[in-house]
Amino acid sequence: xxxxxxxxxxxxxxxxxxxxxxxxxxxxxxxxxxxxxxxxxxxxxxxxxxxxxxxxxxxxxxxxxxxxxxxxxxxxxxxxxxxxxxxxxxxxxxxxxxxxxxxxxxxxxxxxxxxxxxxxxxxxxxxxxxxxxxxxxxxxxxxxxxxxxxxxxxxxxxxxxxxxxxxxxxxxxxxxxxxxxxxxxxxxxxxxxxxxxxxxxxxxxxxxxxxxxxxxxxxxx
Ligand code: FES
Numbered sequence: 001x002x003x004x005x006x007x008x009x010x011x012x013x014x015x016x017x018x019x020x021x022x023x024x025x026x027x028x029x030x031x032x033x034x035x036x037x038x039x040x041x042x043x044x045x046x047x048x049x050x051x052x053x054x055x056x057x058x059x060x061x062x063x064x065x066x067x068x069x070x071x072x073x074x075x076x077x078x079x080x081x082x083x084x085x086x087x088x089x090x091x092x093x094x095x096x097x098x099x100x101x102x103x104x105x106x107x108x109x110x111x112x113x114x115x116x117x118x119x120x121x122x123x124x125x126x127x128x129x130x131x132x133x134x135x136x137x138x139x140x141x142x143x144x145x146x147x148x149x150x151x152x153x154x155x156x157x158x159x160x161x162x163x164x165x166x167x168x169x170x171x172x173x174x175x176x177x178x179x180x181x182x183x184x185x186x187x188x189x190x191x192x193x194x195x196x197x198x199x200x201x202x203x204x205x206x207x208x209x210x211x212x213x214x215x216x217x218x219x220x221x
Contacts, residue, residue: 015067020060025053028216029068040069043079047086051209052217056087084138085154087208092127092134094172094180095208096120097151098165100137103144108162112148113137115162119169133172134208145194153205155182159191179204181221 019026029049033042046068050061057080059073066073080086098104098113117123120133127134143149146158150165152172160168168189181204186193204221205211211218 019067020064021050021053024216025049028214032214033068040071040075043069043071043076045212045215047076047080048209048212048215048217051087052207052215055207056090085210090127090131091208092130092132093176093208094132095134095136095151095153096169096172097136097138097141097154099139099141099143099147099149099151101140101144103140104148107147109148111162112150112160112165115165116150116169119166132176133169143194146190146192152185153180153208154210155180155185155205157182157185157190158193160189161191164189164191179206179219179221184221 016026021029029042029046032045032049033039036042043065046065047057047062050057050065054061062076062080063073066076069076080088096116098109098116100109100113104112113124116135120128120135122128122133122135124135124137138151141149141151141156143156143158146156148160149156149158150160151157152168157168168185171188181201183197183201184204202221203211203213203218206217206219209215209217
């Protein structure tokens with residue numbers, strides 16, 4: 001016996017003409033949707049694409065995703081509001097996410113977080129006036145072996161001390177790198193790592209969202 005597959009609604013055929021996204025982003029969205037048997041399965045990468053386009057998730061961006069996926073805006077919102085990496089308010093150019101879960105906490109992440117907040121003047125969940133630095137504490141970021149760990153635009157730095165965290169904030173404000181390179185930041189501001197990566201990462205993050213090639217959120221580092 002075959003079971004009917006849950007199909008998405010067929011999108012309005014003219015929706016691309018009315019799209020609020022650039023042609024480049026629309027082409028990326030079309031390539032991503034084509035990877036999935038059901039267009040609705042593309043909702044999560046398209047939400048990152050929407051953030052790349054507008055800097056954060058606006059209502060209009062989520063409506064655009066709903067049209068591409070053939071689902072309702074409420075269904076898109078249900079996904080976007082569940083995951084903390086989907087930002088529904090403007091975020092600074094550099095998002096510092098300091099892990100404060102158990103392994104990091106036992107090795108001093110509270111002090112690291114305090115150092116970030118004090119040196120940046122930005123408390124958890126906020127952004128500086130210039131829109132340059134946002135700060136948040138995060139649940140485990142999967143680098144417990146290199147605790148305490150943090151991410152800047154989701155590029156990882158392990159073995160961070162309060163002093164190194166302060167240096168990181170000062171460096172971001174002074175150097176304002178276009179592309180954040182995790183290996184470079186690890187060398188400058190990290191100490192112990194959970195393990196050595198065998199291959200050097202050639203690409204870095206260009207904004208406060210994860211660096212994925214298909215989303216155009218990577219840059220040569
Ligand atoms: S507890 Fe911090 S990376 Fe896992």
